[in-house]
Amino acid sequence: xxxxxxxxxxxxxxxxxxxxxxxxxxxxxxxxxxxxxxxxxxxxxxxxxxxxxxxxxxxxxxxxxxxxxxxxxxxxxxxxxxxxxxxxxxxxxxxxxxxxxxxxxxxxxxxxxxxxxxxxxxxxxxxxxxxxxxxxxxxxxxxxxxxxxxxxxxxxxxxxxxxxxxxxxxxxxxxxxxxxxxxxxxxxxxxxxxxxxxxxxxxxxxxxxxxxxxxxxxxxxxxxxxxxx
Amino acid sequence: xxxxxxxxxxxxxxxxxxxxxxxxxxxxxxxxxxxxxxxxxxxxxxxxxxxxxxxxxxxxxxxxxxxxxxxxxxxxxxxxxxxxxxxxxxxxxxxxxxxxxxxxxxxxxxxxxxxxxxxxxxxxxxxxxxxx
Numbered sequence: 001x002x003x004x005x006x007x008x009x010x011x012x013x014x015x016x017x018x019x020x021x022x023x024x025x026x027x028x029x030x031x032x033x034x035x036x037x038x039x040x041x042x043x044x045x046x047x048x049x050x051x052x053x054x055x056x057x058x059x060x061x062x063x064x065x066x067x068x069x070x071x072x073x074x075x076x077x078x079x080x081x082x083x084x085x086x087x088x089x090x091x092x093x094x095x096x097x098x099x100x101x102x103x104x105x106x107x108x109x110x111x112x113x114x115x116x117x118x119x120x121x122x123x124x125x126x127x128x129x130x131x132x133x134x135x136x137x138x139x140x141x142x143x144x145x146x147x148x149x150x151x152x153x154x155x156x157x158x159x160x161x162x163x164x165x166x167x168x169x170x171x172x173x174x175x176x177x178x179x180x181x182x183x184x185x186x187x188x189x190x191x192x193x194x195x196x197x198x199x200x201x202x203x204x205x206x207x208x209x210x211x212x213x214x215x216x217x218x219x220x221x222x223x224x225x226x227x228x229x
Numbered sequence: 230x231x232x233x234x235x236x237x238x239x240x241x242x243x244x245x246x247x248x249x250x251x252x253x254x255x256x257x258x259x260x261x262x263x264x265x266x267x268x269x270x271x272x273x274x275x276x277x278x279x280x281x282x283x284x285x286x287x288x289x290x291x292x293x294x295x296x297x298x299x300x301x302x303x304x305x306x307x308x309x310x311x312x313x314x315x316x317x318x319x320x321x322x323x324x325x326x327x328x329x330x331x332x333x334x335x336x337x338x339x340x341x342x343x344x345x346x347x348x349x350x351x352x353x354x355x356x357x358x359x360x361x
Binding site: 117118119120123124126147148149151152154155156157159160163164167 | 237241263264270272273274275276277278280281282284312313314315316321322327328329330339
């Protein structure tokens, strides 16, 4: 029977692969496989490192932002005004504010322009012109970095691009949340939207915010006195 | 002694004065739209610096007489400046960043006129110098 015939019979002895080179090939193959596995491990490690770096960077950004917001909040709560009258000298309570600090009645009218200083994550031009509830508008008004020390305006287009991108993001946010009219956006929605803008992956939004943080970092870093060893 | 709080209060005060002056001046010359679909956009965020930022979205507002009016708004505040950026919606990013820095005593010209239509290429500002 032909099936009983040995398979390699047609091969001439000189064409047969010697046992040693076969072993070498196997060894090589194993080595390559080991190297590939090692490379995969390294790539995964690098990826993890990169993600971890990004997370640390974002975390640092958020911490910094929180500090700025706290600073702005303290200033706002204190309600200090330079022109505010004080009790006259040599009277009881001399030098203290004579009223008005933090007692200003809350305005129900939409502000003519943002009163808080700094960069508004949701630009004032946008939220002032949207038919929003007052309390929703207040959330956007308060979502501000606080005074920025390291920023200088340049003649770039980033700001206008940012504002347009936020407008687009707001429309997408509304449609994702089944909201048809801006009046139906609640303060909770507004907070969620502000968070989305802060963590946005849209390069027009992310790059602008990151640039602001970076400049502030640099500004404060320059102010830290260097220790002379 | 001048404290940081005093500086901040002064910055806010001057920023608001200049914002009102600029708005008054610009409203006589054109219409504002923050999307760049009218003549200008004056940014209403006060970042804390001694600057105002203005987007010119209609090249007619780059006329020397208009820029002179903008410069006049800075009267009394010599260390303040207006950063004017040119943005045309239809050009988007095909035009590079360009603009003017208007100060009380000088204008730094960073316009790239080669991109402008012919009628705007000859714009010149008295007392201006070219930026870096």
